[in-house]
Amino acid sequence: MQRICFTLKVKKDRLTQYKEAHAAVWPEMREALSAAGWNNYSLFCTDEGLVIGYLETEDFEAARAAMETADVNARWQAEMAPLFEDIEGRADENMAPLPEIFHLD
DSSP states (O other): OEEEEEEEEBOGGGHHHHHHHHHTOOHHHHHHHHHTTOEEEEEEEOTTOEEEEEEEESOHHHHHHHHHTOHHHHHHHHHHGGGBSSOSSOGGGGOOOOOOOOOOO
């Protein structure tokens, strides 16, 4: 199982909208993430807009590829894209995993 951690940056003036969207993630989006192998997926956010994401998956590239084919993901990413700082395209295309330097099992 791969443990994946990534960061993104939400525009501070759009943080409320970002949090509201994630308080009510569409059921279809939740189903697509689960079907694609995104397990134990969490997002954390600072008051300054730094988002830290964590998920577990058998194969991150396969999980990302599965989401790329999901119509609901395209709609979700289109709604979320304007909320982020310093990204080109969709936020999920800018998720670069951070290297793991320690894990206590």
